[in-house]
Amino acid sequence: MTFRFVPSLSDTDLQTLMATYTYGVKPALRRRAHAIVLSHQGHTIDQICKILSVTRETVSLWFDAWEAQGLDGLRDKPRAGRPAIYSDAERERLLELVQEQPHQLKAVQARLQQETGKGACTMTLKRALKKSGV
Incomplete structure (x- = not known):
């Protein structure tokens, strides 16, 4: 089994992630930021999975999103809702x-x-x- 970690974070990225994890409004975004911080601190994916009660695939997807788009990649994407009743x-x-x-x-x-x-x-x-x- 190969171990995967998030590439080393800059001080600015780490501060941004810590602020998001600590003070973020959206729980899902806080959780994803926490996963990236835990990886930076040296935790394995399996450990992160246990801490956050998620699957390996989920953590891997968060890592991919972080590496591709940074913090924007961790945010929820807009979803279609029910159409408005009134024009x-x-x-x-x-x-x-x-x-x-x-x-x-x-x-x-x-x-x-x-x-x-x-x-x-x-x-x-x-x-x-x-x-x-x-």
């Missing part, structure tokens, strides 16, 4: 209706459903409003 024009109409009746979200919901033929719960409307900055 941009319909969201604009939602904003207009809310301005007309700011404290009547149920009434806005009913009117928007009547106009567009699309039903959505009040939480969906609240998310759309938040996304629009309201």
